């Protein structure tokens with residue numbers, strides 16, 4: 001069975017990213033490359049990581065006017081990522097245009113509320129302090145825009161799946177039971193997130209910052 005874990009390789013150092021991915025490759029389903037990696041290494045770096053022959057999740061969280069996002073997605077087409085992120089807050093037209101510009105096999109998923117935010121943070125940016133309601137609203141918008149799924153925390157994934165049963169649900173903010181949450185505010189264990197309806201789990205520091213990333217990945221895998 002393919003692992004639902006995408007490991008977040010959040011480093012600008014491609015040699016380090018490659019070394020970690022090589023060690024844990026048999027215990028993860030894919031690798032996630034985000035802003036830190038992409039700003040340092042660009043498309044060439046992503047192509048280099050593709051040599052590992054693992055699915056690539058390009059987590060660039062694109063958020064701009066529809067034309068700009070569509071052109072950015074076109075520029076990423078040669079990388080043929082398995083998963084690509086945009087921000088749902090960019091609106092329906094932006095999500096529609098991102099999907100139209102993406103390769104056929106790429107799942108375009110929309111970030112709803114970052115897992116580093118809680119109700120108080122939402123209030124501070126002028127939103128009602130209710131992550132559940134906001135995730136449900138943006139999940140419906142993403143579904144209606146014709147993209148593939150959303151990114152949300154494990155706390156909201158069951159509610160989001162209830163309104164979008166065939167959606168693809170990416171869940172970061174995942175921590176083993178004794179794990180340090182760090183800057184994440186809406187967290188859940190890997191097992192609980194899968195039980196709640198996650199399609200894939202994004203796990204970074206609990207694996208990449210461990211003394212032995214391979215052992216950490218295996219320990220998490222054993223709980224699934």
Ligand SMILES: O=c1ccn([C@@H]2O[C@H](COP(=O)(O)O)[C@@H](O)[C@H]2O)c(=O)[nH]1
Nearest residue numbers: 008034113114115172173202203204205
């Ligand atoms: O809402 C979101 C969206 C994306 N992320 C990304 O997931 C990983 C999480 O890393 P950890 O080290 O496991 O906390 C990271 O790359 C984020 O950019 C997220 O955390 N929350």
